Structures are given as structure tokens and as C-alpha cells.
Amino acid sequence: MSKQEHTPIKSAIDRQREIEKSVGYFELLRRNPNFRWLWGGQVVSLLGDWFNLIASAILIVELTGSGLALGVLFTIRMLAPFFMAPIAGICADRYNRKHLLIITDLARAVIVIGFLFVRDAGDIWLLYALTILLFGVSGFFSPARSAILPDVTTPQELGTANTLGAATWSVMLAVGAAIGGLTTGLFGSQTAFIIDGFTFAISAGLLLKIKLPRASSATSETSGRAKSSVLRYMFQHPDILFIAMHKAAISLLLSSGIQVILVEIAKNYFVIGVGGALSLGMMYCMNGIGSGTGPILARRWTGDRDKPLRVSISFGYVIAAIGIAIMAPVSALGTVLFGGFVRSVGGGIAWVFSTQLLLQRAPNEIRGRIFGTEFALFTLMGGASSLITGALMDRLPLQVILWGMGALTLIPALLWSLWQRHHSRTAQR
DSSP: OGGGOOOTTSOHHHHHHHHHSOOOHHHHHHHOHHHHHHHHHHHHHHHHHHHHHHHHHHHHHHHHOOHHHHHHHHHHHHHHHHHHHHHHHHHHHHSOHHHHHHHHHHHHHHHHGGGGGOOSGGGHHHHHHHHHHHHHHHHHHHHHHHHHGGGSSOHHHHHHHHHHHHHHHHHHHHHHHHHHHHHHHHHOHHHHHHHHHHHHHHHHHHHTTOOOOOOOGGGGGSOHHHHHOHHHHHHHSHHHHHHHTHHHHHIIIIIHHHHHHHHHHHHHTSOOSGGGHHHHHHHHHHHHHHHHHHHHHHHHHHTTOHHHHHHHHHHHHHHHHHHHHHHTTOOOHHHHHHHHHHHHHHHHHHHHHHHHHHHHHSOGGGHHHHHHHHHHHHHHHHHHHHHHHHHHHTTSOHHHHHHHHHHHTHHHHHHHHHHHHHHHHHHHO
């Protein structure tokens, strides 16, 4: 839509003035019913997502006891949406984004029922197959939700909506992981899967209430070249490309592999609850608190201004590396929890602010494909990280793997800082 289209017709100064007039979080929820329904669906759906994650991880550890098998689970959770992401981005641009979100929610509600039939080690293939199907469908959801956000908000609301959505993800990680760990530990994985199915159905009902505005005629004004190939567009606009690569770096170094490691820590180091389900829930809970509070606190300084957002992303990687270093000795549950909190503060800042930069700069008519490409890179790196981490866990001490991840996290911080120096000089010419 024209209000989100960033072309030379509207100067960067004018756009920045619009963005800086951002609204508050409660004001956004009070005055924008469309975003309120979208946010409500996100709350319910994410609750079920974390139930599913902990239930699946604990179940596969109980049935196999293999770090590699656990790594495979996390790998296919990431790679399944990777193969769908290019198609998902096209669908998010061509079809009604609201309808796409509802259809994916209903499909996932049906698929989750199949997890109830995973009973013993001989059913692991079914768990893997259902995970592929579930997250393949989920691959359509994430690009559509990212692309629809500017459709239901004004430029003044967009930054607030993005940060609130990310904070909600984090809060639901904390709440969902804690409750999911408690539910799985007390009542078993089957109960967690049933709750997961209900959350998808409820989310679809909430999304039905959204009323999308008619698309602006200005949407069709961009060149056919940009429409025909999103990759060509991104290579012609390298800043967009580099921004879209942040989630891939986060997934590779700060997210997917760490999730595999946390399951191992809960199972073999600090076992609380059945199979460590409660201790795993505690670790995810702290991660959620960190990734939610980090961007909110940092945004008090950055606002939605371009340069502070960019600078904060580099600091986010450094903070995350410090968090991993705190976790690395795995000496006590308290230090693991605190290190996970610090890691998530940094990762949350990099995640939310890179998303905000894309929302402010991506043209509406290819926004879905840009977010689809970003999601594809994120899932590809996540799958690789999960598989590599799972394999390394069978060969190296956990502490060595964590120290390595912490050191590698400084690389994207350095590369992004170098790009910013080049980008700033180019912009001033």
C-alpha cells in the first residue's frame, strides 16, 4: 500500500518524521481493532507453539536418548518451512493475507491431532513426518503475518506494533514454555499436543474478525522487474539484502543450535520434572523474558530512527555473545538461566530492529516475498545449526560447543558494522 511504499517520491526526512510520531503500546491496542485481533491470534497461537516444542523435544529424548535424533527434530522443524518459503512469499503478495493466515491455522489444528498417535520408539518416523507437515504449513504463516502488519497499521503505529509483536513472542515463549514444561512434566506430551491443536483453532477464529483495507492503486506503480524477481530486487538494493540476513545469523548462532543444547542441559545436567521438562521450561522462560525486555528497553533510545536501530543491532550481537559466555561453563542452573537471559536480550534486539528496518523499507507489492526470502534464510541456517549442533554433542563437550558459538557470534557484529560504515558514506554522496 502507498503508505508503506518507499520510493524517491517521498523523501527519507518526510518518512522519518512520520515514523517518529509513534504511538504507545496500550494506545495501539485500544484504537486499532484490526491489530488487536491479529495480536490476539498471535498470543493464542504462540502459546500452543511452545507447548508443541517442549512436548516434541521431551518425547523424542524419552524414546531415543540420542542427541543426533534430537538435532534431526530441530533440523526438520527449520527445513520444512524453508522449502515452502519461496511459494509462501508469492502467496502473501498475490492472495488475501488474512485468508492465508486463517487457512494455515486451521490446517495446523488438524495436523497436530496426528501427534497423539506417537507412542513408542517405532513411531519416531511418524513424529518426524508430522513435524515436516506441520512446519511446512507454518512456512506460509510467518511471511504472511510479517507482510500484513503494515496493512493493519499506520506509519506511526508500525514500530510499536512490530516491537509489541516481538515482545509478545517473547512473553509467550516465557509463559508457554513454563506452562508447557509444567503440563508435559505432570500430564505428559499427549495433553500438550491436544492444547496445541485448540490454540490454532482459537487463533483462526480471532483472525476472522480482521477487516483489511482495500489495496491502494499505487501498489501497481512499481516496475515489473521488481515484481518478477525478489532476489534481483534485493541484490539491486544490497541494504535490504543485508538486513534480511540478520535472522539467518541469529538462527545459525543464537537460536536453533542453542535450543538443542538446552534440551541436553535439562536432560543430563539439571533434571527437574519428567525428562527435565520443568528445567527446560525454566530455561525457555528466561530466554523469553530476555528477548522481550531487550528490544523494549533499547527502543526507548532508538525509537524507530534508522541510524540508532542499525547501531543497536551490532550491540545486540555483542550482548548475545556475552550471554553465551556466561552459559558456557554449565556450572549451575542459575548461571545458565542468567546467561540465557543475557543472550536473549542481545538476540531480541538484533531480531526486532532488523525486522523494523525491513518493514520501513520494503515496498508493499513485494513485501511478502522479501519476508519469505528472509524466512527461508532463517530456516535454512536454523536447520543447519540444529543438525551440526546435534552431531557435535555426540563428539564434543557441551562447554566447548558453547564457547565456539559465543566467539562466532562476534563475526556478524563486525560485518554489520563494516557495512554500516560503507552504507553511511554512500548515503552521504
